[in-house]
Amino acid sequence: MPIPTATTEAGPRRLLRDVVFEKMLAAIVDGTLEPGERLNDDQLVKWLGVSRTPVREAIAQLHTYGLVEIEANRFTRVSARDDVV
Numbered sequence: 001m002p003i004p005t006a007t008t009e010a011g012p013r014r015l016l017r018d019v020v021f022e023k024m025l026a027a028i029v030d031g032t033l034e035p036g037e038r039l040n041d042d043q044l045v046k047w048l049g050v051s052r053t054p055v056r057e058a059i060a061q062l063h064t065y066g067l068v069e070i071e072a073n074r075f076t077r078v079s080a081r082d083d084v085v
Contacts, residue, residue, distance in 0.1 A: 016054035021061050023048060028067055028078055035080045039068065 024044075027033040044055045059076060062068040070076050 016050050017057035017061070020048055020050055020054045021058040024058050024062060025067070028062070033078050035078050037078045039076045039078065 024033065033039070039059065041052055041055055045052055048055065059068055059070070063070050067079055068076060069079050
């Protein structure tokens with residue numbers, strides 16, 4: 001059986017960590033994830049429908065932007081926003 005060829009160009013492939021990062025960033029910006037709110041891996045995995053690895057990678061990226069605070073073996077939480085007047 002011959003394999004059909006695609007007639008339309010597929011866009012670039014997106015990594016799950018990038019998709020999760022964008023969703024979490026949007027949730028932080030729109031207030032769904034509030035400043036000071038603890039981030040639980042298991043809850044995020046369930047909410048986003050992905051495995052734990054892309055969630056942890058997205059959290060690490062959010063941490064580099066200063067949007068998430070990580071204290072090893074203690075907590076991971078959304079940072080306080082400093083643009084609020």
